[in-house]
Amino acid sequence: MCTSSAMLTVSTLSMLLLPQHILGVVGLEAARTCEPIRFDMCKGLGYNVTGMPNLAGQSDQQDAYLTLQHYNPLIQLGCSDQLKLFLCSVYVPMCSEKVLLLIGPCRPMCENVRKRCQPVLNRFGFPWPTDLDCSKFPPSNDQDHMCMDGPTEDDPTDTPKPYNPQNILGVAGVEAVRTCEPIRVDMCKGLGYNVMGMPNLVGQIDQQDAYLTLQHYNPLIQVGCSDQLKSFLCSVYVPMCSEKVLLPIGPCRPMCENVRKRCQPLLNEFGFAWPTDLDCSKFPPSNDHNGQPHVYQYERSYRGHPDPLQR
Structure with a gap:
């Protein structure tokens, strides 16, 4: 799932x-x-x-x-x-x-x-x-016009750097959920489920840690590179929990790939690599019941607004 x-x-x-x-x-x-x-x-x-x-x-x-x-x-x-x-x-x-x-x-x-x-x-x-x-604005700071020059600015490098601090984003597999608890992170409320389980899909054991991590993505969310971005991030850091399923319910691979397709170019433009904790290959390819039911996906098709990056 x-x-x-x-x-x-x-x-x-x-x-x-x-x-x-x-x-x-x-x-x-x-x-x-x-x-x-x-x-x-x-x-x-x-x-x-x-x-x-x-x-x-x-x-x-x-x-x-x-x-x-x-x-x-x-x-x-x-x-x-x-x-x-x-x-x-x-x-x-x-x-x-x-x-x-x-x-x-x-x-x-x-x-x-x-x-x-x-x-x-x-x-x-x-x-x-x-x-x-x-x-x-004045062309220069001189005796005729006073203005602020500002510090020199280095040209951006071509070497991608991690988008998020690695000491915040741990790498973890899909682990068993002990108990379900109400979602306390406002950003992840109203997305079709209201309970979640810890540890989440990156190994964090507290919603406060998840909240602090999600704050780093606010610029990307506000820019609106993908309508699915917020749901995708919440499904990773505040995954759905069900007492009937032993493991947390995270995103399917197609959802991750859809978000990455729209948002990775923007990250790359500023020299950031796609976060390793959001590696799409670690998420299941589809929502089915073959094998271990470790994840679940809304079956609704993507019907968001036109992506700004596709202008």
């Missing part, structure tokens, strides 16, 4: 393209007063005070914070090491009482980030946001 997914709603990067009435296009405007940066994402970047309105015309740090949250999937994917600094320099720009104007990013930093991150947006059908138009 093994599981395939129920239909899930694709989560995309559409919130990156925010309404224009929220993000106004403005030049470098004079900051009335400098104020401490109030949220963690933009702390520890080399400056600790900002001024409003910011370079997108927002007059409050709370608005800037809410805007920046929409960029989290892109930040977590790691398309550019400079992305967070660049975004903070636009939405939470540096402020100095000695300078009338806010200090935002230099154009080369913007162009460097755009070079690395725009292909990701384009792959999902989105243009580069107009509020991050590089042409409106």
Whole structure:
């Protein structure tokens, strides 16, 4: 027995393209007063005070914070090491009482980030946001214009690196389940079953460990590379449990292969290899009752939304 997914709603990067009435296009405007940066994402970047309105015309740090949250999937994917600094320099720009104007990013930093991150947006059908138009930022940090250069960024290497820390993801076979217990991980609720068993299919013995591991996949889930991704991950880390079956009920191989086909190209694009713990060859090829009934699969066919990667 093994599981395939129920239909899930694709989560995309559409919130990156925010309404224009929220993000106004403005030049470098004079900051009335400098104020401490109030949220963690933009702390520890080399400056600790900002001024409003910011370079997108927002007059409050709370608005800037809410805007920046929409960029989290892109930040977590790691398309550019400079992305967070660049975004903070636009939405939470540096402020100095000695300078009338806010200090935002230099154009080369913007162009460097755009070079690395725009292909990701384009792959999902989105243009580069107009509020991050590089042409409106100063070409260099000099006596005429003050701006942030940002650190240099190394070109990505061709050597794949593990997507998840190996000390978190153990490799284990399908093991016997002692008892079934209610699912406590919100992400894995509402998927057609409500009880699971430990150890899971990677050898973890506690739902908290499974939850922490699943958090590493949030960027991939939010990007929406496959409608089946969440169900697939949950069937591995929070597998279905039945008192009538001795072993945990994980995914079938076709479900794994379908998810890998859609999501592996995105991981490879950022230099990550497909996780060894999600090796499709270790899952059963079909949901049948021949031999040991060690897994179970929803028999529903894949009827998700069109895959963004297949545009």
